[in-house]
Amino acid sequence: MSTVASKLPAVAWTARDDLAALVAALGPDKVRWVGGAVRDTLLGHPVADVDAATLHEPQTVIELLGQAGIRAIPTGIDHGTVTAILPGGNVEVTTLRHDVSTDGRRATVAFATEWREDAERRDFTINALYADPVTLEIFDWFGGLADLEVHRVRFIGDARQRIREDHLRILRYYRFQARFGSALDEEAEEACAELAPTLKGLSRERVAMELLNLLSLPDPSATVERMEARGVLPVVLPEAGERGIAALKALTTEESRQGVAPDALRRLAALLPAEPRTAEQVAARLRLSAAQKKRLVTAAAREAEPGEARALAYSLGRDEAIDRLLLAGADVSPLTGWDIPRFPIKGGEIVARGISAGPEVARILREIERRWVAEGFPNPERAGKLLDERLPR
Template sequence: MVDLTTAEWTRREDLAQLVAALGAENLRWVGGAVRDTLLGMPVKDIDAATTHPPETVMARLDEAGIRYVPTGLDHGTLTAVLDGGPVEVTTLRKDVATDGRRATVAFAQDWQDDAARRDFTINALYAHPETLEISDYFGGLADLEARRVRFIGDAAERIREDHLRILRYYRFQARFGSTLDEEGEEGCAALAPTLKGLSRERVAMELLALLALPDPHETVERMHQRGVLPVILPETGSEGLERLAALIAAESAQGAAPDPIRRLAALLPAEPRTAQQVAARLRLSNAQRKRLSRLADRDGPPGDPHILAYREGMDAARDLLLLSGKSIAPLAGWQVPEFPLRGGTIVERGVGAGPEVARIMQAVERRWLEEGFPGESRVEQMLAEELSARD
């Protein structure tokens, strides 16, 4: 594993200022930044845990002239706005009560109490901000070494505290895991029905995050086999899993970036109504709903890539080609041309405004597409021929 001392973010001047404001013994870096650094992965967000209550954190940041946003004071979290990027600072917590959807917490003073309420061992690694010494209370370092995603304590108990941890387990497994944790697998399978009680937005967030990973197919297939996927996406069958595998292979072969909505479309049957129902159930955005529905409206080969891009737009064309296993190479560096004929031009040639203008426009456009988007002179010739045919 990578040594934390080699990570550039640990040497940020603005982080040193934050440490000075709160005190090195009262703060630890925790979570994704520590985990991902040790794995040699890029670090996106930096989180800190502190023994100070929120009011003390705010007072000290005010005194140090560090701006902050009270992003979650009820749970002890505020965000320090630093030059190098925001840092979430959260007071140590311990669970008081949980119901599978939300937790009631109390502030704590013990680092291990805070670690014990986290989901996986690899997320409960705390690094001292100056020495970068790691505090590992539950064997997270060994699990990182083995690429094993393991719940802290009893897996079933942790899942009952927050049912979303089932989906988080599979997302982390797809991202980091190679060694399966049997207890975790059994707990997720046994408690899969509890996912029905979660908000649709939370389910959609985790599902799309999973599908956005480089290659989640094996994990998604295991979710299906263990009865987890049918709870949140019952429309997916073996054919959908095969389409997902084929799509991921096509994306990889053609250098296309992973896209969760495209991959969700692969999991679903080619039925716009079904796609609309899934989009509504997952509370997707309007843009996501529209896109998923369009990608479900596919029937047979997509045809000429350039014509497809002209009619559907470049992004939709790439999606449809990838979903069908066709090459997107013809679209590389190609700009969608604009049809160089307007209805006013036809009217100027003596055709009365109305349906006849639209008919001629469509006839010329059809020929223009068939001939591969020729220039204006050829379009003029086509128009003349269509007008002549009317006489």
């Protein structure tokens, strides 16, 4: 029997007309809001996405929404998820489920008919809160409301069993702990440390996603330090170590001091030694994109003195320059509101002054460009004078 523990505050998203239409289409007794939208509303945080659980099976959801004129996409129909396309923001509608079998990497599920049965397969108590879409009454079977009250991230049931079902829950625990937690749950901490080696069996993409999501939080340094001490971080990022933790702390402090938004890749770079080859290996292991790899390697090629901010941005790119500057504890304010200019001299102008097309043209261009950068990117007229000084008409 479910326990009605409280009510969801009536905030903007709970009064959306398009959500009311979705509820009417599925039946108010057949659908409940669940997960992050409920949790974040109770914490007073902004709500980005709304998820719903339903007693209907996926094909029925599609049919009922279609009858109501709501477009539905079977985004994860094998696992019971249908996405309702709504003006105010799409909603994932997932049929109640229970696990049939799990191997730590994937689960075989079957549809369920009881709300609590669906809640039991979720990871943390604070993610297993359901809300009636009409009355806003909250259904809490596992003490999630009490855990929210003290900012504790706690597994549902036996922590070790929940991790054995899905090894990624170790990294999810630390991400949620960094975002919501203050009171530590000792059972969760011990279980994550004990089962940390199981992370080796996960796909690199899933590990990278969770790691970057963790590093994107306002200040994950204390949590990452605990991951290192508990033996979890060495499994997924053995290159970090105490030096990397210290560098991450220094970087987050610098970001805060200079008012720069958190950046996961920059923080990953801080955790790694300043060795481009190591950065390449980590990028390959985590299956990062080519752009992410380039940025990580550029950050790893940093020096103690990064040089003048605008010259650095012109040479490397804005993001790469900000990475280098912050990692060195240098001032990024010269880049605020500054657009990287284009060098106004073209190779044709060199050729027009009697230099044969080829390497000599490129060499002269670079020479003039260096002077132009050193003078602080003066206007095209001054750039032209630099050309005249090098190659009189």
